[in-house]
Amino acid sequence: MDYELLIAIFPQVLLDGLLLGFMYALIALGYTMVYGVLEFINFAHSEIFIFGAFVGVEILLSLQSAGWLERLPWVVVLVLVLLAGMAASGLLAVTVERVAYRPLRAAPRLIPLISAIGVSFFLQDIIRLFESIWRNAFNLVYPTMDVMNHRFELTETLDVSVRSLVVIVAALLMLWALHALVNRTKIGTAIRAVAEDQAAASLMGINVNRIISLTFLIGGAMGGAAGVLFGIQYSLINPYTGFVPGLKAFTAAVLGGIGNIPGAMLGGLVLGLLEAFAASYMSLLTGGAFGAEYKDIFAFSVLILILIFRPKGLLGEVVRGRA
């Protein structure tokens, strides 16, 4: 075994893992916030996430064909695309809640879950239909902005591209903003109140429906931002791309303690790191017997172990009985 190589690539793998982890964290927020207020898993969230990526790519492609992509400063383009992705995904999430979940709020817990799975399929195929008519394409590619590909060689084996920095900075900013919103503002207090006890919250004059919509808006917007960042980082998207990252982000939310916002962030980072290390190191450590294709098995085995010892997740949200 080649120990030098193992050590040499360590920082790069750490960085890859963090990148992936931040993306999972942003998506996981959508799952965890909705669970926090409604105790229900919004399985359509993976499509809300990829919808953001599609809005982003559409804007970039139209800017490109108008010749503005080169002329506008890249930071402006980036902020514009991120905001558009967030707005689109946030509004989509609110619409989905209004149309597919709110009418079922009094129904048994499994019913909205099935509705969510239905919405997920519906959105996948609507996006596919639209793109095949509009661009006659299945795979869409984020146009490259040369600045974003610039790499800083820190050491011989570690380099950071502008793109990766953008992803990390944007993710950190958004996580911080969300944290501040939930913990330091009146709206945040209202969200936490609704999460704790809907009936009591409404007695205190909180409009529960509006707060639930708002939760979907914020969760969806985070997902949309993650979608745009995902597209910028990995460049190729198709209507079904959202499914796997969505599933992993859901896992991350459970890992961190579903319903718990810092937990989702931590869970995302842990899962991203586990996956990156498993994929990069497995074949080196086992001499090729177990390759990168076993990364998910490894990551999920660790996950099962963690959940056996901490069934409520890493940060263990106390799952309340409904009042």
Next chain:
Amino acid sequence: MNSKYLRGVLVLCLTLAVALLPGASPLQAQGKGTIKIATQSPLSGGQAALGEGIKLGAQLAIDKFKGNLEKAGFKVELVPFDDQAKPDVGVANSKNIIADKDILAVIGHLNSGVAIPSSEVYKEVNLTMISPANTNPTVTDRGYPNVNRVCGRDDVQGVVGSEFAAGTVKAKSVYIVHDKTTYGQGVAEFFRDDAKKKGLTVAGFEGTEEKSNFDPILTPIKAKNPSLIYFGGIYDQGAPFFKQASEKGIKAKFMGPDGMDSSDLTKIAGKAVVGMYYTSAAGPASALAGAKGFVDDFKKKFGKNPEPYAAEAYDATAIALKAIEAAAKGGKVPSREDVSTAVRKVKHKGITGEIEFDSKGDRQKALYFVLQVASDNPEKWGDNKIVKQLTIAAPSAKK
């Protein structure tokens, strides 16, 4: 009340189904009957560009060569099926195909992993399958009388690749990644085994189903700094892989098998794949002496350039029609078995050269190419340079 209502709906559905059942209407029973040729290829999803090419190639051949059969009083039709590049969908479709008695030949598939299980179904009724694109050796090595292909084989293609890597590129070490499918892993293994024999260092051999994030695989590759990276798989996965490899600053030469042969490769990966090599068991239509007219006809009819395998599908369909003609000499719609037997006897001078099948259904002399991507403009995919061209006979049956 509920059950009565349900029964009513059921009866209504059944009535409708019977009324709409194709072939049940007596109006169609004119002439001597209908002969249908089915295509099976991915018409939706990430590999639709190639799958659509197969369908259109077959369509063009039917339009061109159906004359004789129509004069003899038959109606000739194309029935396209979408196998979505998924084995389960392919098998489900093939059950529908064998149920339709008018279908006398299948042109397909794109993916070996789909063709192998589907051809098990065709074999039940001895329905002939002529594949334009399935290069995995198992496809014909099973020795089925109804399975044929007009393209080459991966055990040859992999070797053609490694020979080129060792001889022309003069690579010292190779890193091999594959997509874990029958096709991708298969050709990657042939490449690896021969590369080892030729004294190249195989720095790594990895399978992955990942479609978007290749970072964790690329990091060890970058550290090992191989002189060539081989991706055994299809362009929808290979393109983002090579794009991310190049963006990570990996300097190695890139190479892949014929799964990379689609203009979508440059559409997705852009500049990253310019100069990349790929082997092919189906040359670009522009390189084929007899294909000039085909390319023009194709462009005129469908308004775009033929994707790779469209020419092979065209030849495969022409062979199927020839075989059906030969088997239909009595003036009746021939049996599937007769068509299968006739296919093996056809000698066809197609646009991809002389085609004749051996006893396994392999092409007697198949063409192999090594090509190099010339431009990052997907429109110019047809301009890719042929850097090497070989005609190699299929290996004889082993075991």
